[in-house]
Amino acid sequence: MQTPVMRQYFAAKQAHPDCLMMCRIGDFYELFYDDAIIASRELQLTLTARDREKKQPMCGVPYHAAEQYIQRLLRKGYRIALCDQMEDPRLTKKIVRREVTRVLTPGTVVDAGLGAEQSNWLASVCARGTGSAAGVGLALLDLSTGEFRATEFPGTTAWAQLMDELERLRPVELLYAEGGPVALQGGRQGSLRDLAASTPGPLPAAEQDQADPGALAAVRTKTALEDWVFTPDYALPLLRRHAGVHSLDGLGLAGHEAAAVAAGALLHYLQQTKQGGLEHIDTLRFYQRGECLLLDAVTVRNLELVEPLFSGESAQTTLFHTLDACSTPMGRRLLRSTLLRPASHLAEIQQRLDAVAEAAADLPRREGLRRALGGLLDLERLLGRVALDSAGPRELVALAGAMACLPGVRDAVGSFHSRRWRQLAGTGDPAGEISTEAKDQLSGELSTAGAEISTERQAAFDALEDLHSLIAATIADEPPVNLAEGGVIRAGVDAELDELRELGRSGRQALAGIEERERQRTGIGSLKVRFNSVFGYYLEVTKANSRSVPADYERKQTLVNAERFTTPELKDYETKILTAQERSGEIERRLFAGLRRQLLDAAGRMRETSRRVAESDLLACFAHLAALRGWVRPQVEESGVLEFAAGRHPVVELRLEESGGGRFVPNSISLEAWVGSTETAEQSTGPSIALITGPNMGGKSTYLRQAALLVVMAQCGCFVPAERMRLGLVDRIYTRIGASDNVARGRSTFMVEMTETAAILNTATAQSLVLLDEMGRGTATYDGLSLAWAAVEHLHEKIGARTLFATHYHELTLLANRLPRLKNLRVTARETASGIVFLHTVEAGAASRSYGIEVARLAGLPAAVIARAREVLKLHERAETQQVARALEAADEQAAAPLQMTMFTPLSQRIVDRLAAVDVDGLTPREALNLLADLQRELGASS
Numbered sequence: 001m002q003t004p005v006m007r008q009y010f011a012a013k014q015a016h017p018d019c020l021m022m023c024r025i026g027d028f029y030e031l032f033y034d035d036a037i038i039a040s041r042e043l044q045l046t047l048t049a050r051d052r053e054k055k056q057p058m059c060g061v062p063y064h065a066a067e068q069y070i071q072r073l074l075r076k077g078y079r080i081a082l083c084d085q086m087e088d089p090r091l092t093k094k095i096v097r098r099e100v101t102r103v104l105t106p107g108t109v110v111d112a113g114l115g116a117e118q119s120n121w122l123a124s125v126c127a128r129g130t131g132s133a134a135g136v137g138l139a140l141l142d143l144s145t146g147e148f149r150a151t152e153f154p155g156t157t158a159w160a161q162l163m164d165e166l167e168r169l170r171p172v173e174l175l176y177a178e179g180g181p182v183a184l185q186g187g188r189q190g191s192l193r194d195l196a197a198s199t200p201g202p203l204p205a206a207e208q209d210q211a212d213p214g215a216l217a218a219v220r221t222k223t224a225l226e227d228w229v230f231t232p233d234y235a236l237p238l239l240r241r242h243a244g245v246h247s248l249d250g251l252g253l254a255g256h257e258a259a260a261v262a263a264g265a266l267l268h269y270l271q272q273t274k275q276g277g278l279e280h281i282d283t284l285r286f287y288q289r290g291e292c293l294l295l296d297a298v299t300v301r302n303l304e305l306v307e308p309l310f311s312g313e314s315a316q317t318t319l320f321h322t323l324d325a326c327s328t329p330m331g332r333r334l335l336r337s338t339l340l341r342p343a344s345h346l347a348e349i350q351q352r353l354d355a356v357a358e359a360a361a362d363l364p365r366r367e368g369l370r371r372a373l374g375g376l377l378d379l380e381r382l383l384g385r386v387a388l389d390s391a392g393p394r395e396l397v398a399l400a401g402a403m404a405c406l407p408g409v410r411d412a413v414g415s416f417h418s419r420r421w422r423q424l425a426g427t428g429d430p431a432g433e434i435s436t437e438a439k440d441q442l443s444g445e446l447s448t449a450g451a452e453i454s455t456e457r458q459a460a461f462d463a464l465e466d467l468h469s470l471i472a473a474t475i476a477d478e479p480p481v482n483l484a485e486g487g488v489i490r491a492g493v494d495a496e497l498d499e500l501r502e503l504g505r506s507g508r509q510a511l512a513g514i515e516e517r518e519r520q521r522t523g524i525g526s527l528k529v530r531f532n533s534v535f536g537y538y539l540e541v542t543k544a545n546s547r548s549v550p551a552d553y554e555r556k557q558t559l560v561n562a563e564r565f566t567t568p569e570l571k572d573y574e575t576k577i578l579t580a581q582e583r584s585g586e587i588e589r590r591l592f593a594g595l596r597r598q599l600l601d602a603a604g605r606m607r608e609t610s611r612r613v614a615e616s617d618l619l620a621c622f623a624h625l626a627a628l629r630g631w632v633r634p635q636v637e638e639s640g641v642l643e644f645a646a647g648r649h650p651v652v653e654l655r656l657e658e659s660g661g662g663r664f665v666p667n668s669i670s671l672e673a674w675v676g677s678t679e680t681a682e683q684s685t686g687p688s689i690a691l692i693t694g695p696n697m698g699g700k701s702t703y704l705r706q707a708a709l710l711v712v713m714a715q716c717g718c719f720v721p722a723e724r725m726r727l728g729l730v731d732r733i734y735t736r737i738g739a740s741d742n743v744a745r746g747r748s749t750f751m752v753e754m755t756e757t758a759a760i761l762n763t764a765t766a767q768s769l770v771l772l773d774e775m776g777r778g779t780a781t782y783d784g785l786s787l788a789w790a791a792v793e794h795l796h797e798k799i800g801a802r803t804l805f806a807t808h809y810h811e812l813t814l815l816a817n818r819l820p821r822l823k824n825l826r827v828t829a830r831e832t833a834s835g836i837v838f839l840h841t842v843e844a845g846a847a848s849r850s851y852g853i854e855v856a857r858l859a860g861l862p863a864a865v866i867a868r869a870r871e872v873l874k875l876h877e878r879a880e881t882q883q884v885a886r887a888l889e890a891a892d893e894q895a896a897a898p899l900q901m902t903m904f905t906p907l908s909q910r911i912v913d914r915l916a917a918v919d920v921d922g923l924t925p926r927e928a929l930n931l932l933a934d935l936q937r938e939l940g941a942s943s
C-alpha cells in the first residue's frame with residue numbers, strides 16, 4: 001500500500017525518470033529504490049529500508065548539508081531532481097504538497113567549486129541529413145558565465161569534426177535527440193533508462209565508427225531529449241524568442257539550421273530543468289573553426305597547450321600554466337580559449353602585438369593596469385549567480401566590490417594609445433584611420449565571425465558606476481549570508497522597514513525591561529525571557545523556584561528542570577515583534593528582488609565590460625611576460641617563412657630555471673613553405689622540411705614542440721622567447737608525436753599513428769605547419785622506415801608545408817640527396833671518457849648514428865650487455881647501410897630506365913642461348929618440331 005508521500009514521490013519520479021529523485025521529508029532529503037542504492041554507493045551513506053521486508057531501500061542526507069552531497073553526485077555525472085515541500089508543514093494539517101522545484105545537472109549547475117580558469121560547457125548536438133549533405137550542429141553554453149555559441153560541421157567528415165571539437169572543449173554534459181545517432185547514447189545512468197531500445201540515427205553507422213569515440217567517453221553526462229525537441233518547428237521559435245529577434249539571420253545563423261536547432265533545444269532543456277533567470281545568457285554567437293589557427297584535438301594534447309599529456313601529471317608542463325600571469329579569472333579563461341583558438345588574421349594579430357608592445361615598454365602604466373585588475377573578482381560568474389538566483393547578499397557586496405575597481409581599469413586602459421587599447425577604452429578609433437578598403441576586407445572576411453576582430457568596439461568602457469552605487473546604496477556593508485536572517489537592506493532605503501526595525505528593537509528592549517522587573521517582583525534571580533520558534537516568547541523559571549511564581553503567570557510548558565510561562569503583556573510584545581519581523585522580512589525580500597531585477601536588466605552591459613576586462617587582462621599579461629622574460633615581438637606576415645634565431649621552449653626553459661637544472665640551450669630554424677611548382681618559385685624557396693636526427697634525449701622532440709609553441713604564441717598576439725622570429729601565417733598545425741599511448745581506448749599505437757599521419761597527408765596545405773616525431777616507430781623497422789620515407793616524399797612533392805621531422809632512422813638522412821627542399825639537422829652530443837653529454841644544440845648536418853647504446857649505458861644497463869650490443873650493432877649497421885645504399889641506386893636506375901617487368905620465371909640460360917642461335921628461316925618443319933620437343937624435355941629436366 002502506498003502512503004500519500006510515496007504517491008507524491010512516484011508521480012515526481014515518473015516525470016523525471018532519468019534523475020536521482022531527492023524528496024524532502026522533514027529535515028532530510030530522502031532517496032528511494034534504485035536511486036537510494038546509487039546514492040548510498042556514491043556517497044557512502046547507510047542504506048536503510050522503509051518496510052520491514054526490506055524491499056524498499058532508502059537513504060537520506062540532512063537538508064542542511066544537502067548542498068555538498070549534491071555537488072558530489074553532480075561531479076560524478078548524475079542528474080538530480082529536488083522534490084520540495086511547497087507548503088510550510090507548521091501551517092497545514094493535511095499532508096504537505098510536494099513538487100519538483102529544480103533539476104540539477106552537471107551542465108546546468110553553477111558549482112562554487114568550479115575551476116575558475118575553466119569553462120563549464122553544456123553542449124547540444126543536432127545531426128541532420130546524411131553523406132555529403134550531412135550537417136552536425138553544436139551549441140554550447142556556459143551557464144556560469146552566460147557564454148553561448150554555436151557552430152556547424154558540414155559534409156562527410158562532420159562527425160569527426162564534431163568529435164574533435166568536443167574533445168577540445170570537454171563539455172560536462174551533452175544533450176542529444178533520443179532517436180539520434182547511436183554513438184551519442186550510453187549515458188552514465190544507463191541503468192535507469194532503457195538506452196538499448198533506440199533507433200539508429202540519420203548518420204550511417206559507418207560514419208560514426210570512423211570517428212574517435214574517446215571524446216564522447218570523456219563527457220560525463222549524456223542527456224537524451226525527446227526527438228521533437230530537435231525539430232526546427234519547435235526549436236527555432238524558441239531561439240528566436242530568447243534572442244528577441246524575428247529572424248535568426250542576424251545572429252549569423254542563415255543556412256545553419258542544425259546549429260540553430262541545437263541551440264533551441266538547449267534553451268528548451270534549461271526551461272525544462274527550471275533554471276532560474278536566463279537573463280545573463282549572451283546573444284548566441286555563431287562561429288566557424290576556420291576563423292582561427294586550427295588545432296585539432298591531437299595537437300592540443302601533444303603540445304600540452306592547456307592540459308598535461310598524461311593526466312595526473314602536474315599542470316606545470318602546459319603552455320597555459322607558463323603563460324598565465326593574468327590578474328582576473330576572466331583573463332585566465334580568455335587565455336585558455338585563445339590558446340585553443342589562436343588568431344589567423346594578420347590585422348588582428350598585429351593589433352594585439354601593437355598593444356602588447358606598447359604596454360611592455362611602459363612599466364608604470366602596465367603595472368597601473370595590472371594593479372587595477374588585481375582587485376577584480378569574477379564579474380561574469382557573479383553575474384551568473386545573480387541571474388540563476390543563487391547569489392546571496394554577500395555575493396552582491398562582492399559584485400559591488402569588483403565594480404568599484406572598474407573606473408581604475410578604465411583609466412588605466414585609457415592611458416595607452418595603440419589602436420586595440422583605444423578600442424577597449426572606447427576612446428575613439430577614428431574611422432579615418434582604417435582605409436575603407438581595409439575595412440571592406442575585414443568585414444568581408446568576418447561576415448560570419450565577429451569574434452576575432454570587432455571593428456566597431458567603440459562605445460566607451462562602461463565602468464558600471466551606477467550599478468555599483470545602486471548595490472552600495474541598497475545592501476548593508478556586512479550583510480548576513482542569507483537574506484532570511486534579516487538586516488540585508490541598508491538603513492535609510494525604506495522608511496517602513498526602518499520603522500519596523502525600530503519597533504522590533506524597542507520591543508526587544510522592552511523585553512529586557514520585563515525580565516529585569518519580573519526578577520525583582522518575584523525575587524527569582526535566574527528568571528529569563530527567552531524565545532524559540534515553536535513557543536515564541538516565554539518566561540523561564542527553574543523547578544526549584546517554581547513555588548515563587550506569581551498567580552498571574554500562565555503555564556505554557558513544563559520541562560524536567562524548568563517551567564515556562566507567559567503573561568498577557570509578554571504575548572502582546574510577542575505579537576508586535578513577530579509581526580514586525582515578518583513584515584520587515586517581506587520588505588527586504590521585495591527590495592532585494594528589485595535590486596536583482598535591476599542588475600539583470602543591465603546584464604548585457606556587465607557582459608560587455610567583462611569582455612573588455614578579460615581582453616585588457618590578457619594583453620597586460622602578455623606585456624608583462626614580454627618585459628619580465630625579455631621576449632621579443634614576432635614579425636608576423638603573409639608569407640611562407642618560419643624563422644627564429646636563438647629560440648627557446650617557453651615551458652622547458654621555465655622549468656629548468658625553477659628547478660635549477662641548468663640553462664636552456666637556444667636554437668634556430670629557417671624554413672619556407674613551398675607554394676608553387678613554377679621554376680622560379682622553386683629556386684627562391686628555402687628548405688620546407690627539416691629532418692632532425694641525433695641521439696635519444698638529444699632534444700629533438702623539444703625542438704619540434706618549441707617551433708609549434710612559438711607559432712601558437714605569435715598568432716595569439718604574444719611575444720616569443722627568441723632573439724628574433726619571422727612567421728608567415730600558419731593555417732593549421734599538425735602533430736604526430738611519439739608513441740602516445742592510446743591502448744586504453746582499444747586501438748593499437750601503430751593504428752593511431754597511421755590514422756593521424758593519414759589525416760596530415762590528406763588535409764595539410766602549404767600554409768600548414770607539420771610536426772612528425774618518430775614516425776613509424778610502432779612497427780617493424782623496414783615497414784616504419786619505408787612509410788616514413790614515403791610520407792616525407794609526399795610532403796615534399798605534393799604539399800610543401802613547413803615540416804619538422806624528427807627520426808631515429810638516420811638512414812632517412814639520405815633523402816637530402818634526393819629532395820632539394822629537405823635539409824638535415826642534427827642535435828649534437830659529445831662523447832667523453834665518462835660517457836655521452838647532450839649539448840642540445842641543433843646544427844646543420846646528419847647524425848652519423850643513433851647513440852642508443854650510449855643512452856642505454858646512462859640508464860644503467862650491465863656493462864656486458866652494452867659491450868655485446870656494440871658488437872651486434874656493428875654487424876647490423878654494415879649490412880644495413882650497404883642495403884639502403886644499394887636500394888637507392890637500384891631505385892634511381894629504375895627511375896631512369898623504362899620500366900621492364902618480368903612476368904615469367906626466367907628461362908634457364910642454356911635454353912635461351914639455344915633459342916637465340918636458331919636460324920628460323922633455315923629450319924625444316926621436321927627440325928622445328930624436334931627442336932621444340934628437345935626444349936620441352938630440357939625444361940622438364942631443369943624444373
Ligand code: ADP
Nearest residue numbers: 663664665695696697698699700701702703840
Ligand atoms: P629526444 O626527443 O631527442 O629524445 P627530448 O626533446 O625529449 O629528446 O629532450 C630530452 C631532454 O633534454 C628533455 O627532458 C629536455 O629537458 C632536455 N632538453 C631538450 N632540449 C634542450 C635544450 N635546448 N636545452 C636544454 N635542455 C634541453
Ligand code: MG
Nearest residue numbers: 700701702773
Ligand atoms: Mg623524442
